[in-house]
Amino acid sequence: MENHHPKPVENYMTVNMILIFVNLMWVFVVLWSYWGLGIVLILAVFLNHLITRIDLARRRRDAEFDSI
Template sequence: MRDPELPASVPDFFIAAITFAGINLVWIFFVVWVMYGMVPVLVLAVLINHLITRLDIRLNARKA
Protein backbone atom coordinates (compact mmCIF):
# COMPACT_ATOMS: atom_id res chain seq x y z
CA MET A 1 0.00 0.00 0.00
CA ARG A 2 1.26 3.50 -0.82
CA ASP A 3 2.21 5.86 1.99
CA PRO A 4 -0.13 8.90 1.79
CA GLU A 5 2.61 11.23 3.02
CA LEU A 6 4.87 10.52 0.04
CA PRO A 7 4.63 12.95 -2.89
CA ALA A 8 2.76 11.81 -5.99
CA SER A 9 5.83 12.03 -8.19
CA VAL A 10 9.51 11.70 -7.40
CA PRO A 11 11.91 14.25 -8.93
CA ASP A 12 14.39 13.01 -11.53
CA PHE A 13 17.94 13.51 -10.25
CA PHE A 14 19.68 12.04 -13.32
CA ILE A 15 20.80 15.41 -14.72
CA ALA A 16 22.02 16.51 -11.29
CA ALA A 17 23.99 13.29 -10.84
CA ILE A 18 25.62 13.57 -14.28
CA THR A 19 26.52 17.22 -13.61
CA PHE A 20 27.97 16.32 -10.21
CA ALA A 21 30.04 13.51 -11.74
CA GLY A 22 31.33 15.86 -14.45
CA ILE A 23 32.38 18.50 -11.93
CA ASN A 24 34.16 15.88 -9.84
CA LEU A 25 35.96 14.52 -12.91
CA VAL A 26 37.25 18.00 -13.74
CA TRP A 27 38.92 18.53 -10.37
CA ILE A 28 40.21 14.95 -10.22
CA PHE A 29 41.76 15.36 -13.69
CA PHE A 30 43.28 18.67 -12.59
CA VAL A 31 44.84 17.14 -9.45
CA VAL A 32 46.24 14.19 -11.43
CA TRP A 33 47.58 16.63 -14.04
CA VAL A 34 49.32 18.77 -11.40
CA MET A 35 50.81 15.75 -9.62
CA TYR A 36 51.79 13.48 -12.53
CA GLY A 37 51.45 15.39 -15.81
CA MET A 38 49.18 15.20 -18.81
CA VAL A 39 49.88 11.61 -19.92
CA PRO A 40 48.22 9.93 -16.88
CA VAL A 41 45.20 12.21 -17.33
CA LEU A 42 44.83 11.09 -20.93
CA VAL A 43 45.25 7.44 -19.94
CA LEU A 44 42.63 7.85 -17.21
CA ALA A 45 40.25 9.57 -19.67
CA VAL A 46 40.67 6.74 -22.21
CA LEU A 47 40.10 4.15 -19.47
CA ILE A 48 36.93 5.87 -18.28
CA ASN A 49 35.71 6.18 -21.88
CA HIS A 50 36.35 2.47 -22.44
CA LEU A 51 34.43 1.52 -19.28
CA ILE A 52 31.48 3.72 -20.26
CA THR A 53 31.43 2.16 -23.74
CA ARG A 54 31.46 -1.37 -22.28
CA LEU A 55 28.64 -0.43 -19.92
CA ASP A 56 26.62 0.98 -22.81
CA ILE A 57 27.13 -2.19 -24.88
CA ARG A 58 26.11 -4.38 -21.94
CA LEU A 59 22.97 -2.34 -21.22
CA ASN A 60 21.93 -2.29 -24.88
CA ALA A 61 22.47 -6.05 -25.17
CA ARG A 62 20.27 -6.60 -22.13
CA LYS A 63 17.44 -4.58 -23.72
CA ALA A 64 17.54 -6.55 -26.99
Protein backbone atom coordinates in the same frame (compact mmCIF):
# COMPACT_ATOMS: atom_id res chain seq x y z
CA MET B 1 -7.56 6.42 8.74
CA GLU B 2 -6.23 8.52 5.90
CA ASN B 3 -4.30 7.19 2.93
CA HIS B 4 -1.14 9.21 2.36
CA HIS B 5 0.24 8.44 -1.06
CA PRO B 6 3.87 9.34 -1.59
CA LYS B 7 4.54 12.27 -3.85
CA PRO B 8 6.41 11.60 -7.08
CA VAL B 9 10.16 11.94 -6.76
CA GLU B 10 11.83 14.75 -8.66
CA ASN B 11 14.21 13.91 -11.47
CA TYR B 12 17.74 14.62 -10.26
CA MET B 13 19.51 13.25 -13.34
CA THR B 14 20.78 16.63 -14.55
CA VAL B 15 22.04 17.62 -11.12
CA ASN B 16 23.83 14.29 -10.71
CA MET B 17 25.50 14.59 -14.12
CA ILE B 18 26.77 18.07 -13.24
CA LEU B 19 28.08 16.80 -9.90
CA ILE B 20 29.88 13.89 -11.59
CA PHE B 21 31.40 16.30 -14.12
CA VAL B 22 32.64 18.66 -11.40
CA ASN B 23 34.16 15.83 -9.37
CA LEU B 24 35.81 14.32 -12.42
CA MET B 25 37.29 17.70 -13.34
CA TRP B 26 38.91 18.32 -9.97
CA VAL B 27 40.30 14.76 -9.91
CA PHE B 28 41.77 15.34 -13.39
CA VAL B 29 43.27 18.66 -12.29
CA VAL B 30 44.86 17.08 -9.21
CA LEU B 31 46.27 14.19 -11.25
CA TRP B 32 47.55 16.60 -13.90
CA SER B 33 49.31 18.73 -11.29
CA TYR B 34 51.06 15.71 -9.71
CA TRP B 35 51.85 13.42 -12.64
CA GLY B 36 51.20 15.41 -15.80
CA LEU B 37 48.82 15.29 -18.70
CA GLY B 38 49.73 11.73 -19.73
CA ILE B 39 48.08 10.05 -16.76
CA VAL B 40 44.95 12.15 -17.27
CA LEU B 41 44.73 11.08 -20.91
CA ILE B 42 45.24 7.43 -19.99
CA LEU B 43 42.54 7.65 -17.32
CA ALA B 44 40.17 9.41 -19.73
CA VAL B 45 40.66 6.69 -22.37
CA PHE B 46 40.12 4.00 -19.74
CA LEU B 47 36.91 5.63 -18.49
CA ASN B 48 35.66 6.04 -22.05
CA HIS B 49 36.32 2.35 -22.74
CA LEU B 50 34.57 1.35 -19.50
CA ILE B 51 31.50 3.47 -20.27
CA THR B 52 31.33 2.00 -23.79
CA ARG B 53 31.48 -1.56 -22.44
CA ILE B 54 28.73 -0.84 -19.91
CA ASP B 55 26.58 0.64 -22.67
CA LEU B 56 27.09 -2.41 -24.90
CA ALA B 57 26.26 -4.79 -22.04
CA ARG B 58 23.06 -2.89 -21.27
CA ARG B 59 22.05 -2.89 -24.95
CA ARG B 60 22.65 -6.64 -25.16
CA ARG B 61 20.59 -7.21 -22.01
CA ASP B 62 17.75 -5.03 -23.32
CA ALA B 63 17.81 -6.84 -26.67
CA GLU B 64 17.46 -10.18 -24.86
CA PHE B 65 14.44 -8.91 -22.93
CA ASP B 66 12.86 -7.54 -26.10
CA SER B 67 13.19 -10.87 -27.90
CA ILE B 68 11.38 -12.78 -25.16
